[in-house]
Amino acid sequence: MQGASESPDPWLLTLQHSPIGMAMVGLDGRLLMVNPAMSEMLGYDVEQLTQRGFQELTHPDDLDADLALFEQTLAGDIDSYRLRKRYLHADGHVVWGDLSVALVRGPEGDPLHFISQVLDITAAERERQSLEAIFETVTVGLLLIGPDGRYERMNCRHQETMQLPFPDGHEGEAGQLGHVFHLDGHRRMEREDMPSYRATAGEEFDDYTYWVGDDPATRRAFSTSARQVRGPSGEPLGAALAYQDITDLMRAMKVKDEFVSSVSHELRTPLTSVLGYLELLHDNGTLADDARAQVQVVRRNALRLQALVSDLLQVGQVQEGRLRLQYAEADLTAVVQDAAEASRSLASRHGVEIGVEAPDRVVARVDEQRVRQVLDNLLSNAVKYTGTEGEVSVVLREEPDSVVIEVSDTGIGIPADEVDQVFGRFFRGSGALEQHIPGTGLGLDIVSSIVAAHGGELSLESEVGRGSTFRVCLPRGPA
Structure with a gap:
């Protein structure tokens, strides 16, 4: 039986079998003992390493910091230290190590030697440097906020833009107010609206758009997205935000909208004159039947053009914030039935049946003409996208504080990846394009604007080949 005095030294066992580089270092820095992991990490055999000091194995740029901590420990100012530093491999390449050093003292407190542990973090360091390079070179502003709402880090791109909304400086805390405006360019954002505050409160969002800067001539527009950062157990660690400068895009869209509005206004006057003379021609009793039929074709197409111009003008009013509602009590049952x-x-003409399900009377304080416009657009779309022998239904129902109108069809339906786009201006779905169904892509944008102006909500459920249901929820009175 092996005696206790013959038992292997636990320190030597740990040294030899540890997957982490370990060494006993003399007070002069010479390596007295090293393990195989250290030998493999630096490319020298054990004997070669024990003939060297850590000074000649350390990258010159990191040596002064290591020596300073080494001397402080030897002097008794500190007991141990930890340092991320570079080593020089036997073949000349750099090895990144996470170094932990502790001083071993004798019974009388005299320093005997150092124990060093080195974790090879070369791969992790390269990845960190790559991410650092990406973090600093992307054209998007990046910001990391801690769980307490304090700014932890931002890249140079975001730092460059901070002066515009915060000319007096930023305190590094989410929700600080500055020259930050909603899309109308007039209303300043409150604390609860600031993207940094929303992200700190746990929200995740995309394309949150606003203007920054006090001077309208030099303002910049930004689109911001936010994601929550969580630990391995799902615990909140903060939030990451990305800021994209979209000033050029916003100004280009404004120019486009101004052009559309201007052209629409210019078209309206001559078009009104054309329709007037077409009415006179149509009513002329001396006109031959074939000529009258031709005038009717021209008149029908002129009316279509007038409807398009009206839609464009409506879009222009919404964009310029000039959409005003004329509230009055209205019987929505009558409005639905009339539409x-x-x-x-x-x-x-399309072989489609329209059914209505509504109470005898539903009164709400709304802009009746605008609600009728919503219904006309939704019904027109439902009929166009429903095949022969299909059905369109309108359901009106009351809820405690609102009224709900649903327009459903048994038509071609909308693909899932297009549902979020259908309310966008000029958007035409793939089904409409494939089947050459006429339209401008403005109707649902107008519907969305009118519902939003009422303070209501508009939603869509659709399945390809089964049909679609548009749901309009309007408050009973002005929002």
Whole structure:
């Protein structure tokens, strides 16, 4: 039986079998003992390493910091230290190590030697440097916020833009107010609206758009996205935000909208004159039947052009913030029934049935003309996208503080990846394009604007080949 005095030294066992580089270092820095892991990490055999000091194995740029901590420990100012530093491999390449050093003292407190542990972090360091390079070179502003709302880090791109909204400096805390405006360029953002505050509160969002800067001539527009950062157990660690400068895009969109509005205004006057003379021609009793039919074709197409111009003008009003609602009490049951009746002529030509389900009377304080416009657009779309022998239904129902209107069809449906785009200006779905269904892509944008102006909500459920349901929820009175 092996005696206790013959038992292997636990320190030597740990040294030899540790996967981490370990060494016993003399007070002069010479390596007295090293393990195989250290030998493998630096490319020298054990004997070669024990003939060297850590000074000649350390990268020159990191040596002064290591020596300073080494001397402080030897002097008794500190007991141990930790340092991320570079070593020189036997073949000349750099090895990054996470170094931990502790001084071993004798019974009387005299320093005997140092124990060093070195974790090879070369791969991790390269990845960190790569991420650092990406972090600093992307054209998007990046910001990391801690769970307490304090700014922890930002890249140079974001740092460059901070002066515009915060000319007096930033305190590094989420929700600080500055020259930050909503999209109308007039209303300053409150603390709860600031993207940094929303992200700190746990929100995640995309394309949150606003203007920054006190001077309208030099303002910049930004689109911001936020994601929560969580630990391995799901614990909140903060939030990451990305800021994209979209000033050029916003100004280009404004120029486009101004152009569309200007052209629409210019078209309206001559078009009104054309329609007036077409009415006179149509009513002229001396006109031959074939000429009258030709005038009717021209008149029908002129009316289509007038509807398009009206839609463009409506879009321009929304964009310029000039969409005003005229509130009054209205019986929505009557509005729904009138809209359905007006659409039945078009529906019959397409072989589509329109059904209405509504209480006898539903009164709400709304802009009746605008609500009728919403219904006309939704019904027109439903009929166009529903095949022969299809059905369109309008359901009106009351809820405690609102009224809900649903327009459903049994038409071609909308692909899932297009549902979020259908309310965008000029958007035409793939089904409409493939089947050459006429349209401008403005109707649903107008519907969305009118519902939003009422303080309501508009949603869509659709399945390809089964049909779609547009749901409009309006408050009973002005929002």
